[in-house]
Amino acid sequence: MSALTQPSVQPSQQVSPMFFFENMNAYQKTAALVAAIELDVFTRLVEARSSSERTAAALAQQTGAHEKGVRILCDFLTVHGLMVKHNAASPVAWYEPTPDTGFFLDRRSPAALVHAPKFLAPPPMHELVKELVGAVRKGGTVTEEPTHENDPRWVDFARGMAPFTGASARPMAELVNSGGPQKILDIAASHGMFGIACLKANPQAQVVALDGAAVLQVGEENARKLGVADRWRKLAGDAFTVDYGTGYDAVLVTNFLHHFEPSVNEQFLRKVHAALKPGGKAVVLEFAPNDDRISPAIPASFAMIMLTATEKGDAYTYRQLSAMLENSGFRGIERHDPPTPQTIILGTK
């Protein structure tokens, strides 16, 4: 439920937007099935003679694809019941077709359904499949990524996604709330809802919201609507290059790290570290799958979105995210799980 929601439109019972993620992203199941057929992943798995020929690395070599791309595709197919993953949390995880997919998707079988997508998938799906096959081969997006903070897609994001934030933003605001005066930096603030939730929780807090100038207009509207505009200030610029200032009690890093590779994130987190007061906190919000990378379904499937939409991004596990924080100078890493598909991770300077 949205933090924007007014009491008069509170639902009469518990509601959840999970149906929206599931159905909105359902097209990826079609794309993943057809991409796996095109890459002959199932054929390779059936003909492999040992588990060592069924790892993401081995499959990548056999199919001429990128290990990361194969790993994310096979994890996605596992989440959706088309494969089984063994030793899932280990570096030598390997994949196995189910009886159904092994029988019908082995190209060598006369029963193979490998030609059916040509008739069944409408032309726009073929385009999505092509993008996914390209991303699996390359290990990253083959389309143009909206990296610039003023890309109009980030305005669409800010306008469209605010209603999803409430159930993560309220618990985050409680964790951040010191009960006294606080200076908070909200990086990649977008709709502004995470910083605004902190302002609602603590009347003595001040927020600096960083994002592209066009995007910040959406955040400003929300801050005004929710009555906190007097304590909410804009900082327009690129999170990697703009001067944050110093002396912050908390820096919010929400849905940001999944766009970049770990080394870039660590460089960025060192900049966050420098902007904090001693004892100040980095507050990270992420889709963090378990170490098996196939559960829970929503954060595990999120890796597929990062594969197709970003050059180097991923859905990082809690273990990976805490390592990034530690490598950037943070200590006392804490994990909190709000009642949403996301995870909050705190690191202290």
Added chain:
Amino acid sequence: MSALTQPSVQPSQQVSPMFFFENMNAYQKTAALVAAIELDVFTRLVEARSSSERTAAALAQQTGAHEKGVRILCDFLTVHGLMVKHNAASPVAWYEPTPDTGFFLDRRSPAALVHAPKFLAPPPMHELVKELVGAVRKGGTVTEEPTHENDPRWVDFARGMAPFTGASARPMAELVNSGGPQKILDIAASHGMFGIACLKANPQAQVVALDGAAVLQVGEENARKLGVADRWRKLAGDAFTVDYGTGYDAVLVTNFLHHFEPSVNEQFLRKVHAALKPGGKAVVLEFAPNDDRISPAIPASFAMIMLTATEKGDAYTYRQLSAMLENSGFRGIERHDPPTPQTIILGTK
């Protein structure tokens, strides 16, 4: 499992291609969700004051769409858990949002997720949504339908879909088998697998396979591979206009009636009736949902494919199909349910 499958590649356990339908068509869930948001179906349902304002006819009027289009969209959303259908098998069936969809998809709510698809759906999905919105408005496809029997898409169909046929074709062949000499007409024969199954079941049967000339080459290959080419003969032409000849013991009408409106089907079935011997049988294979049109999931969802791909087609219920047969002169209508999502319906001359 395919009738093409040789014993050496029989699976070691029971397998099913149902995973393929579910994942292949998963993109429709994305398209249906976004189309319903664009047409504001959920908003209209929330603000409606009585069940009579929540019928497909009432919604069609409120949204400026076609009743058939709205009915198929809402049935699909019901199958996939985004709506509830009341009095489902009656002519005054009406729809209700679930608590989740009523709360998050009512455009008037500050929590409305109605702007999220702009960011979340990739451009090719927007194209699919546009086609679906157009089809719901019009009550039929807004793209060009492959009506001609020589359209290359029917060759893709013949090459891609043969492996799906086995589990329906074998029980059909047993129903058709008279144990003696038989003359069988296989209309819209495509890959030829239904007629071929009859030839395998009865060594005294002869099949005339009707379809476009290019498509029949695929059927001919299959007849040869399966060792029945000497009893399998081609008849190239349009099922509505070509001369069938007369004196058939059985006429196979598989996956054909769903492309057309009932009146066209009845005219066609009268032609089938004329080609049969007295006592001969029309053998219809269809995706036939129950009268509620929301179960079973696969035949009920098939209506969505017909809405977006054909001018006037639909997934017809057993009740509708038996009425078409009776109106065309058939009697003794019988229903058989093979272990597949399809239904076999027999009518006797």
